[in-house]
Amino acid sequence: MTTELPVSPLPPAQRTLPAMLERQAARFGERPLLRIAGRSWTHGDALRAAGGRAAALAQAGVQRGDRVAVMSSNRIEFLEVFLGCGWLGAAMVPINTASMGPQIDYFLRNSDAKLLVIEAAFVERLLAADLARSSLREIWVLDAAAGDGTGPGVRTLPYPAAREALPPAAMQPGDPLAILYTSGTTGPAKGVMCPHAQYYWWGVNSADVLGVGAEDVLCTTLPLFHINALNTFAQAAITGCEVVFESRFSASGFWASMRASGATVVYLLGAMVPILLAQPEGPGERDHRVRVGLGPGVPESAGRAFLERTGVRLLEGYGSTETNFAIATAPDSPRGGVMGWLRPGFEARVADEDDVALPDGEAGELLLRADEPHAFASGYFNMPEKTVEAWRNLWFHTGDRVVREADGAFRFVDRIKDAIRRRGENISSFEVEQVLLSHPGVAACAVYPVRSELAEDEVMAALVAREGQCIEPAELLAFCESRLPYFALPRYVDLLAELPRTENGKVQKYKLRERGVTAVTWDRGPGGRPPAKG
Known part of the structure; x- marks a missing residue:
């Protein structure tokens, strides 16, 4: 078993993204570094991309300490923005591509992002987000045709070309490089501040x-x-x-x-x-x-x-x-x-x-x-x-x-946390419950994990209907599809007369987990694959 790192770590002051890129470009130069979506970089290309994208970000008004949100699939522009932010001293905020309007709205407002970089296939989802409450000043759209003009309430432009490279900002190892959102356990998703x-x-x-x-x-x-x-x-x-x-x-x-x-x-x-x-x-x-x-x-x-x-x-x-x-x-x-x-x-x-x-x-x-x-x-x-x-x-x-x-x-x-892990994603039971409670037929609900045949969690929801209402699980799931990421949609639904609660009214989810899936549980099946883009 290894007891110590086999290589000497960099000095503390060099544990920043700009210093790492400069050092590795000098060592590895034109050795291949990256292949993604038909594009490629050498180690030297990554250094040049960082400086050039940082200049484009600065031209758009992004300054050190600002946040830049990105909603993109695996493509080279994602990494360009990431490196450019790190070079400039801004922090990138990646957004899960399965996010729908309410989640996008929350990420933008909570992070106070000034710029959003988004694929054209996802732009329609912004219509369900209240961008007027965000701090966005500009949106860059990947795959947009030149002259697309103004988008959903915020100045919207095609993804601009890189500009003449800027020198790197004088970063410190503890400066924020990214804010990565991880699902909350009893509340909204939390933005994890990840330093260089x-x-x-x-x-x-x-x-x-x-x-x-x-x-x-x-x-x-x-x-x-x-x-x-x-x-x-x-x-x-x-x-x-x-x-x-x-x-x-x-x-x-x-x-x-x-x-x-x-x-x-x-x-x-x-x-x-x-x-x-x-x-x-x-x-x-x-x-x-x-x-x-x-x-x-x-x-x-x-x-x-x-x-x-x-x-x-x-x-x-x-x-x-x-x-x-x-x-x-x-x-x-x-x-x-x-x-x-x-x-x-x-x-x-x-x-x-x-x-x-x-x-x-x-x-x-x-x-x-x-x-x-x-x-x-x-x-x-x-x-x-x-x-x-x-x-x-x-x-x-x-x-x-x-x-x-x-x-x-x-x-x-x-x-210990009241979180659910499915398809490699952390799911907040709180966020799923808020969507379910927004359905006019749901009076109370609890969302919790049950084990699946794939050695992971499945999402299960126990629901109490409003008086005089009848909940149809398939219709309820259709209601949720435009409001939740695909991986957060409940697979199992139990319709109950009441939820088990403590003396002070707190739902006893452990009793629901112990009860698990029964003969009367509605099951939408083990699917849940991502929908087509857009």
Whole structure:
């Protein structure tokens, strides 16, 4: 097992995106760095793109400390804006492409974004957002024809060309690089303030866990608006290798994509592995260059089956948007079925509700902290109370219940938080409940997770109808489709006379989870694939 990082980290002052790009461009120059949607960059191209896009942002009035929102699929413009913001000193705010009008409206207002970069296919969704209440001054539309003119209430222009490069801003490692929204557990989504140094450490730690070297080709089908995929760019930039971003995950086309890309390292989420194993076996599962994969949340049995069928060992690990890659397995780990062992540079505690450390073998909340400055997020944007709550007593409280075993391995038990994890997405039960309660037939509701056949959560809703109303689950789901991301739509619906509550009226969701799916539960089926763009 690795006990220390195999390479010396950069000095603290150089743990910023501009310094990282400048250093790696000098080292790797015109070596391939990126392939995405038919476009490509060398390491030198990335440096030039950062300066040129920063100049275009500055021309639009974006200044250091501003926020720039981006709603885009995996394409090179996403990374241009990300690098340009980091070069200029602004912070990028990625928006999940499944977001509908109410969610987009919230992200824009909460982040106080001054500029929105959005694909033309998603512009229609802005009609359901109250942009007049936002701070937007301008919208750049990807794929828009020149002269499209004014859009939904805000000056709207086609995505402009890069300008003559600006010199980098004098960034500090603790300055914000991005605000990544993660679903709230009892309230709205929280904007995680990710500093430059955290992004650097994400790349260093992930590359170390996977043994990434300069000759590797990283390939991911995950979306860039999540830290998992955005982090692969950091891994490639730091190590001098190449990263390929696919447009989406396709079970039937996965191995063909890996062969075409020449991938040696892949990135999978827990539910993706059972989906791949459900495909018919074929020679393509062995006809590839993939040597290792990152597969957090993959059941041990599925990991073993995947290795046997494909020859690819999947490594487990633990990290969140707020933290870093703090716990992981390795190819030489003595056993599976665990999240892994604590990595160098981090401390972990399994604690009771008063943050008192518990002995090995006893389940409690996982608390984490980092040795290096700014290796974790700096808090939740515009949510000081939530920041203090999560980072209290000098530890970050993950909200996950784990056990530390005698050999130092950490084993996941369940989530303490009232959050749901489906298709690689964190879902806020609060946000789903607000949409359900906006239906005229719903008097009360509770949303909670139940386990699916894909080793992940499914969304279940218990509903109480208004007096004199009759709720038709299929009609209710149709009502929700234009108001919720596809992955947040409930699969199961229970119609109840009343919800179980405590003496003070709080819904006892644990009773609903224990009840689970019954013979009278409405089930829309295991589908829930993304709808067509637009």
